[in-house]
Amino acid sequence: MRIAILDDYQDVALSLADWDSLRAEVHVFRDAFEDEEAVVAALAEYEVVVAMRERTRFPSSTLGRLPGLKLLVTTGPVNAAIDLEAARRAGITVCGTGYFGYPTVELTWALILSAARLVPQQVDSVRRGGWQEGLGTSLRGATLGVLGLGRLGTAVAEIGRAFGMRTIAWSQNLTPADAQAKGAEYVSQDELFARSDVLSIHLVLSDRTRGLVGERELGLMKSTAILVNTSRGPLVDEAALIGALTGKRIASAALDVFDREPLPAGHPLRTLPNAVVTPHIGYVARDLYEVFYRDAVEDIAAWSAGTPVRTLF
Known part of the structure; x- marks a missing residue:
């Protein structure tokens, strides 16, 4: 054999x-x-x-x-x-x-913290012989938006509460009662994007969810917001996201998944300063x-x- x-x-x-x-x-x-x-x-x-x-x-x-x-x-x-x-x-x-899914949950929070506290920039500065660069932000009191409050999304929300964050959630099948039972406030799709300081995606990729986060949704987000995706790359319109990051219409994106993997060598997401990028290691x-x-x-x-x-x- x-x-x-x-x-x-x-x-x-x-x-x-x-x-x-x-x-x-x-x-x-x-x-x-x-x-x-x-x-x-x-x-x-x-x-x-x-x-x-x-x-x-x-x-x-x-x-x-x-x-x-x-x-x-x-x-x-x-x-x-x-x-x-x-x-x-x-x-x-x-x-x-x-x-089991907890490695992905843990990586989600590693990415959130890295983006919020500018960890990649600070590490790079120290390695180059420098010291503090930029000004990060803390999470206590901020709003965590969870797009998809299933098993992984619920676990991410639980950790958010430990950081003192308010949790809101929406998905196509989520009900207000389900959200409340999981410790989150149910909101509309547009509210989720507009109110979130950190928006974390936890959906299954399907014909219905492909490209769900597009230019319109990104346009609803705060200029200080962080978008996090550890689910599947095609859930987000990659071109629209690159445009939002380049134009600084959102503060940053923390990404573990992409349309094409491995990510091509010359891809913009490899070099954008406000993108925290890992090579699909959620389950690794x-x-x-x-x-x-x-x-x-x-x-x-x-x-x-x-x-x-x-x-x-």
Whole structure:
């Protein structure tokens, strides 16, 4: 059996699980694939593929060109980048792994604090031999807006209250009663953007939510506001956001996700001084990676024994 482990950017997969127990040939791919042709060329000879979240896409067209693929394991319990129906038609078993969301919640607050207190600028100043630069702001008494008060959004709101922030929330399915039960004030969509000092996005990407934060919504925000996105890049109109940052119509954006990942080398978000940018590391934590890869090994062993577990269809 030949196993391909994809997008292991940190080169840690083999050290975090007992791959030897599978008695298989395991090959690690560290770098992202440029396009579908590169995916097909690289994986043509593999029976089993382990995908890291949604870094590599597996649409119907790709799956149809991988006749040798029999098992596709994705880290996490869902993966919007895999066409599950096409996999089923092709006879490819798709399995997931365990998951927990608190690393993303923690990173959300790391980004909020970094943007509010100008941490990247201060660190850069010290490294250049300087000292204090700019004037940050504290959070106590400020308004935290949560766009999407689900599991992760609720956890972010709880931490906001510990900082002494007022919490408001809106999403397409949220009700005033649900918001109140989670310790937040329900407001309209426009109020959310207009009143938030920090606006944190916690939505699932879908046709309905794609581009939900656009030029109009950004135009409602305070010039002192911070926009935070640790969910999915396409929830925000990236061009509109770059325009708002360049024109200083909002104070800053703290971003872990982007339309295209990895972020292209010359992308404006890499250099804008009022953008705090991390390379989609919300879920990149050792304890979660241990769950991902341990469960991936279990998935492969169970499938090999004819009793697949954690199947996604």
